[in-house]
Amino acid sequence: MKKLVVANWKMYGQPAMARQLAAAVVQQAAQTSAASVVMCPPAILVADIAKSLDNQMVAVGGQDCHADAEGAHTGDISAVMLKDAGCSHVIVGHSERRTNHGETSAQVNAKAARAIVSGLIPIICIGETLAEREKGEAEAVVGAQLRQSIPDSAAQGNFVLAYEPVWAIGSGKTPTTDDIRQMHRYIVSVASERTGVAPAAVAVLYGGSVKAANAKDIMATEAVAGVLVGGASLKADEFCSIIAAA
Ligand code: PEP
Numbered sequence: 001m002k003k004l005v006v007a008n009w010k011m012y013g014q015p016a017m018a019r020q021l022a023a024a025v026v027q028q029a030a031q032t033s034a035a036s037v038v039m040c041p042p043a044i045l046v047a048d049i050a051k052s053l054d055n056q057m058v059a060v061g062g063q064d065c066h067a068d069a070e071g072a073h074t075g076d077i078s079a080v081m082l083k084d085a086g087c088s089h090v091i092v093g094h095s096e097r098r099t100n101h102g103e104t105s106a107q108v109n110a111k112a113a114r115a116i117v118s119g120l121i122p123i124i125c126i127g128e129t130l131a132e133r134e135k136g137e138a139e140a141v142v143g144a145q146l147r148q149s150i151p152d153s154a155a156q157g158n159f160v161l162a163y164e165p166v167w168a169i170g171s172g173k174t175p176t177t178d179d180i181r182q183m184h185r186y187i188v189s190v191a192s193e194r195t196g197v198a199p200a201a202v203a204v205l206y207g208g209s210v211k212a213a214n215a216k217d218i219m220a221t222e223a224v225a226g227v228l229v230g231g232a233s234l235k236a237d238e239f240c241s242i243i244a245a246a
Contacts, residue, residue, distance in 0.1 A: 003219050003246035004160065004205060004226030006123060007039045007233030008063060008091060018045050019052050021236050028240035029057045035226075035246035038089050038123075039233075043077050050086025061089030061123070064097055067110035069118075079111075079118035090115045091228075093125045093149055095166045105148035113151035116158050123160045123205070123228065124149050126187070130167035138165075139186050146190045154195045161204045162228045163187055168208025170231060177221045180206055184223035212241035219246055 007025070009018075018041055029037045040061040041049050050060045062082040066073050069080065082090055092115060093108035112122035126145040128138040142163070150159070163183055168174050175183070184204050192199045206218050207228030218224060226246070232238040 001203075001225065002033075003035045004203065005035050005037050005243050005246055006061065006089070006091075006162075006205060006207075006226065006228045007037070007239060008094070008207075008228060008230045009039070009041045009045075009234060010063070010096070010230060011042055012234055013041055013045055015045065015048055018049055021234070021239075022049050022052055022058070024236035024240060025243070026053060026057050028243045032243050032246060035243050037243055040089070040091055043082070046082065046087060047085040053086075059088040060086050061091060062087050062120075063091050063094070065090050065092065065111055065115055065118075065120070067107060067114050069114065079115045079120050083118050083120055087120060089121045089123055089160070091123045091125065091162075093145075095125060095127055095164060095169060099166075105145050108149040109151050112149065112159065113153050116151065116153045121158060121160055123162050125162045125164050125207070125228075127164040127166050127169075127208070130165075133165065133167065138183065142183065142187065143190050146187060147194055150191060150194050154197070156195075156197045156201045159195075160225070161187060161191060161202070162207050163204055164207035164228060170209070172209050174209050174214060174218070177217055180218065180224060181222050184221070188223055210242065212238050212245065215242040215245035 038059045065079040066076040092111040115122035128141040203225035205228045210227045211232045
């Protein structure tokens with residue numbers, strides 16, 4: 001199966017830099033048949049990036065969407081708007097949304113369901129904090145997030161999961177590949193039980209301080225379907241090396 005490499009630009013990027021970065025990524029993706037690449041720029045850049053790509057080598061995704069189809073939700077963006085702008089994917093439940101915007105797993109579930117019904121593939125993020133890991137609660141926390149965040153409409157091929165330990169995001173720290181393997185196996189088993197999708201068909205990305213230097217080992221780890229990359233996705237050389245590592 002092709003590895004999925006997803007770039008989360010967060011709230012970074014101006015149009016010129018974004019087009020340059022997208023062009024470099026397209027060039028790399030064209031040489032790496034073992035990877036599918038999705039770039040998730042800030043919402044205001046989505047249409048521009050999608051237009052500048054204008055081919056099938058690299059897909060575009062949103063970083064969040066509202067759970068409603070439309071409505072009086074100032075500042076929000078709908079799944080259909082993302083779809084119309086050229087997106088195929090949308091990240092939901094990122095820990096920065098859960099923490100900074102108080103998003104619950106029930107809300108993440110509703111957003112993922114809206115994404116699916118709108119023709120987008122939600123990338124549903126889950127992950128434990130350092131305190132939870134140190135208390136030995138990592139699996140319990142992630143398991144509960146999974147059961148509550150995966151919508152009933154999730155079926156084979158229409159959703160992706162991303163395991164992002166909160167303490168690894170932007171910190172330069174990563175779990176060992178043994179820890180990643182163990183957690184990904186657990187996630188696959190819970191998600192399979194929740195959705196009825198066969199374990200081999202449950203795609204779980206790893207995210208949290210992925211960079212060129214560790215991408216190969218992480219992507220070679222059992223049950224890792226690809227990576228979700230934050231900071232390193234904004235540097236063309238670094239992100240292209242991660243794609244090449246696939
Ligand atoms: C992220 O924000 O999804 C992420 C994984 O960030 P970073 O790669 O910078 O840790």
